[in-house]
Amino acid sequence: MRTPRLIAIVLLALGGGAVSAEALLVHNARGLTLDERGRVLRFDAMSVGSDGRVQAIGRMAEVAAKAGDARRVDAGGQVLMPGLIDAHGHVLALGAARRSLQLRDTPDLAAALAAVKAHAAARPDAAWITGGGWNQAAWKLGRFPTAAELDSAESARPVWLSRVDGHAGWANSRALRLAGITRDTPDPGGGRIERDAAGEPTGVLVDAAMDLVERLVPAEDAAEMAANLDTAEAELLALGLTSVHDAGISAAADQLLRRRVAAGQLKIRLYGMARGSDAAFMARLRAEGPLKDAAGPEPGHYSLRAVKLFADGALGSRGAALIDPYSDAPATRGLLFHGDAELQAQMRAAARAGFQVNVHAIGDAANRQVLAGFEALRREMGARSTELRHRIEHAQVIALADIPRLARDGVIASVQPTHATSDMNMAEDRVGPQRIQGAYAWQRLLRSGARLACGSDFPVEEPSPWAGLYAAVTREDAEGRPVGGWYRQQALTPVQALDCFTRGAAYAGHAEQDVGSLTPGHRADFILVDRDPLTSSPAALLKTRVLQTWVGGRLVHTRPQEP
Numbered sequence: 001m002r003t004p005r006l007i008a009i010v011l012l013a014l015g016g017g018a019v020s021a022e023a024l025l026v027h028n029a030r031g032l033t034l035d036e037r038g039r040v041l042r043f044d045a046m047s048v049g050s051d052g053r054v055q056a057i058g059r060m061a062e063v064a065a066k067a068g069d070a071r072r073v074d075a076g077g078q079v080l081m082p083g084l085i086d087a088h089g090h091v092l093a094l095g096a097a098r099r100s101l102q103l104r105d106t107p108d109l110a111a112a113l114a115a116v117k118a119h120a121a122a123r124p125d126a127a128w129i130t131g132g133g134w135n136q137a138a139w140k141l142g143r144f145p146t147a148a149e150l151d152s153a154e155s156a157r158p159v160w161l162s163r164v165d166g167h168a169g170w171a172n173s174r175a176l177r178l179a180g181i182t183r184d185t186p187d188p189g190g191g192r193i194e195r196d197a198a199g200e201p202t203g204v205l206v207d208a209a210m211d212l213v214e215r216l217v218p219a220e221d222a223a224e225m226a227a228n229l230d231t232a233e234a235e236l237l238a239l240g241l242t243s244v245h246d247a248g249i250s251a252a253a254d255q256l257l258r259r260r261v262a263a264g265q266l267k268i269r270l271y272g273m274a275r276g277s278d279a280a281f282m283a284r285l286r287a288e289g290p291l292k293d294a295a296g297p298e299p300g301h302y303s304l305r306a307v308k309l310f311a312d313g314a315l316g317s318r319g320a321a322l323i324d325p326y327s328d329a330p331a332t333r334g335l336l337f338h339g340d341a342e343l344q345a346q347m348r349a350a351a352r353a354g355f356q357v358n359v360h361a362i363g364d365a366a367n368r369q370v371l372a373g374f375e376a377l378r379r380e381m382g383a384r385s386t387e388l389r390h391r392i393e394h395a396q397v398i399a400l401a402d403i404p405r406l407a408r409d410g411v412i413a414s415v416q417p418t419h420a421t422s423d424m425n426m427a428e429d430r431v432g433p434q435r436i437q438g439a440y441a442w443q444r445l446l447r448s449g450a451r452l453a454c455g456s457d458f459p460v461e462e463p464s465p466w467a468g469l470y471a472a473v474t475r476e477d478a479e480g481r482p483v484g485g486w487y488r489q490q491a492l493t494p495v496q497a498l499d500c501f502t503r504g505a506a507y508a509g510h511a512e513q514d515v516g517s518l519t520p521g522h523r524a525d526f527i528l529v530d531r532d533p534l535t536s537s538p539a540a541l542l543k544t545r546v547l548q549t550w551v552g553g554r555l556v557h558t559r560p561q562e563p
Contacts, residue, residue, distance in 0.1 A: 021298075021553040024048040024524070025067040027060050029075035032534065033082055033518035038499050040534065041519070046080065048524040052298075052552035056520055078547060079532050082518050083242025083525035084465040085505035087414050088393055088455030091246050091270065092253055093166075094235070095228025096220070097459040101131025104164060108139045109149065116153035116161070128217055129154055132162035133459075134170060137316055137426045144194055147173045147203025160213050165460050167314035169210045171203050179212045181205075188212070190337035192319070207313040207335055225256055233268050237557040239464050240546040242525040243269040245414075245455065245509055247358070247393060248308050251281040261296035267556040269301050269525070271509040273308035273358050276346060282307070286353040298552060300514055300523060307350040308393070309359045310337050312366035315396065315423060315430050320363035323399065327432035334363050344373045351377050351385055356510070358391040358414065364399045364435065367392060371405045378409050386410040391453070391508060394419070397431055397439040407449030412508045414453045415442060417472035417497070418461040424477075424486040436487070442472070443490045453508035454500035465501055469533055470541040472497035478542060494534045524553040 024047065031043040045063040047055040047070060056063045101119040106112040112134055120129045136144055150159055150172040158175035162168070171179070183199045191208025193201050205212060220228070236244060249257070249272040260266040274285055290305035313319020313335055318326055321334040338346070347357045357377070361367045370392055377385040386409070395406075395413040406413055420427075420440035428436045438444070445452060454472065456463050467478070472492040475485035485491055492500065506516025514523050528548040531540055549557035 021050055021052040023050045023067070023070035024073055024553055025064060025070040026073045026075055026080060026526075027064070028077055029080035029528075030077065030532065031057060031080040031518070032532065033057070034495070034499055034503055035517065035519055038495070038503065040495060046518060046524075046526075048553045050553075052524055052554070054518050054520050054522050054524050057518060075528055078528045078530060080518075080526055080528055081533070082502045082516060083527050083549065083551065084240050084501045085243040085245075085509075085516060086236075086241050086455040086458070086463065086465060086468075086501075087245045087453035087505040087508050088247045088416060089236075089244050089458045089463060090248055090460075091232045091236070091244060092225060092228045094459045094463060095230070095232035096224075097132065098231050098235070099228065101129070101161070102133040103131065103161065104133035104135070106134070106139070109141060109145060112139070112145075113149060113153040116150065116159065120154040120157070120159070127157065129157055129159040130161070130217060132166075133164050134161055135164040135316065138164075144168075144202065144204040145170055147171055147176055147201070150203060158213075158216070160217055162210075163314075163317060165314040165316050167319050168204055168206045168317040169213060171205065171213050173203070175213050175216075176201055176203065178216055181212055185212070190335055192335065206317050207319045208337065222252075222256070225252060229256060229260070233266075234557075236268055236463060237549045237551075238546060238559070239466070240527040240529065240544075240549055241268070241463070241465055242527070242549060242551050243271065243505070243509070243511070243515055245271040245273065245306075245453075245505070247273050247360075247457075248275050249273060249304060250275055251278060251284075254281075254304060257302045258294050261294040261302045264297040266296075266301045267551055267554075269515065269551065270303075271306070271511065272302065272304035273306040274304055274355070276307045276309040276350065282350075285355070286349065290354050300511075300552070303509075305354075305510065306356040306358050306391075309343070309346055309350070309357065311343060311359050311361040311370050312336055312363050315362055315427060318430065320397065320430075321365040321369075322363045322397070322431065322435075323365045323368065324435075326430055327435075328429045333365065336366060336369060340369060340372065343369060344376055347373045347377060348380070351381060351388060351390070354388070356388045356390060358393050360393045362394050362396040364397045364402070364438065367395060367398045368402055371402055371409070371411065374409045374411050375405070389508065389510065394457075395445070396423075397435060398441065399435075400438045400444075403438060403441065403444055403450070404448045406445065412451045412453055413445050414455060414508060415440070415445075415500075416455050416457045416461060417442075417468045417492075418456055420475060420486065421471045421477045422461060424475075424482075440487070441490050442492055446496070451504060451507060452500050453505045454497070455505065466533075466541050466544040468501060469494075469497045470538055472500065473541075474538045476538075480539070498533055524550060526550050
């Protein structure tokens with residue numbers, strides 16, 4: 001068996017890199033894929049046509065006889081499998097996070113403040129200090145951090161740091177003053193200004209209140225956006241992701257992506273969800289209709305055929321909307337962003353324009369509101385609504401009585417397995433032992449007949465699909481806690497998890513005929529990895545190394561050679 005180092009050398013010598021698609025015969029592989037019914041297929045050779053689509057899989061002798069003079073690529077006995085698909089991420093935000101201050105790994109408040117101080121000192125000319133990733137629950141703080149604490153790290157310039165879930169922000173006193181936020185500032189609809197016992201703003205703004213500061217932060221210019229895209233794309237391809245559903249495409253990002261595709265410079269495949277909060281962008285898109293495939297030299301790299309809406313906030317910041325009060329904060333039920341009529345009007349406008357409607361809903365009240373909206377669309381539009389394959393993004397806490405409603409209306413549950421293992425330190429505190437039965441309830445959803453699509457919500461979580469597969473099958477954190485898994489009965493089997501990150505995600509993006517499988521006719525989006533995700537121990541999944549990533553029969557990533 002060849003080593004990963006030799007495989008890289010062999011493939012590079014055969015013309016690796018962003019080269020034109022050509023007919024290939026990939027052999028000496030431990031191939032696996034799922035067929036149209038979700039059954040595991042094993043093979044040792046695969047032929048790819050010059051159109052970048054799989055022609056045949058099977059035994060080498062049989063496949064070679066049909067492959068003609070196709071270029072032969074020796075996989076070195078490594079595992080060949082479909083490229084993975086993340087059904088919910090934020091591509092430009094990932095690039096921005098990698099290029100800015102991040103507090104995700106800070107163990108406590110003191111370490112976070114030290115990181116802010118060092119970051120600010122290294123950027124004396126920056127008008128604002130920005131970043132994110134903080135999590136007061138991970139710091140065991142028992143409360144939100146304050147502006148006064150942030151002032152100790154930087155007080156002369158405004159500081160604005162988003163929470164790890166993106167649904168709260170932490171400002172220093174300078175930022176609060178610039179935004180004009182005082183004790184007399186009312187909470188905006190769908191948002192909350194955290195206050196102390198005297199009614200004074202403490203420095204944390206939740207959900208819609210974040211805009212009071214965010215509108216003042218200088219916007220990224222075109223060069224920064226391009227750099228963010230480059231940074232994110234390289235990381236995602238290295239992780240074995242060949243397709244991503246971007247949950248919040250802005251008008252500027254849409255133009256950047258169309259230009260990249262036209263120039264043949266986008267390697268990964270992106271399924272876009274337009275930001276429903278941008279009224280001007282939405283008006284343009286309703287007039288134009290969905291973009292099913294951006295024009296460029298290679299097909300299938302960018303589409304914009306979904307709209308992303310919000311029903312509520314996040315559980316960690318108690319912005320998720322609950323039917324009954326929070327178990328650990330009886331004075332609040334969270335925040336619905338819109339009244340029923342307003343949200344349904346937004347959903348209706350998008351669906352009637354031909355867009356899939358994808359609504360962020362975390363709390364059980366928000367999920368109930370969204371399900372009612374989808375039921376209304378089905379009554380009004382009939383099969384046309386069902387054919388759009390509407391989705392609930394996150395679908396985290398659902399009342400048990402509401403779970404069957406997803407399958408009844410053909411609504412896809414777009415879930416993120418690592419959210420369960422990240423949230424388990426506070427989720428049951430928030431909702432209590434009864435409501436938790438309908439939370440992160442993947443098996444209950446499947447048994448009800450609902451379809452699942454898996455993702456990560458990067459950069460809220462790390463983008464590794466291997467961490468997602470691990471969380472899906474174990475319900476444990478990276479250290480193996482809790483032993484046996486958190487509500488393990490809701491874990492997915494290895495085949496279900498792989499299906500969720502391949503065929504399930506492909507279906508959720510109207511692309512099941514093109515990606516998510518390596519059966520004939522599908523695009524040759526595949527990866528070579530050093531272990532089999534269906535037979536490896538769960539712990540081994542976290543150590544998976546992606547040796548090669550191919551998109552449409554093109555080699556787009558090779559793992560750097562090891563010394």
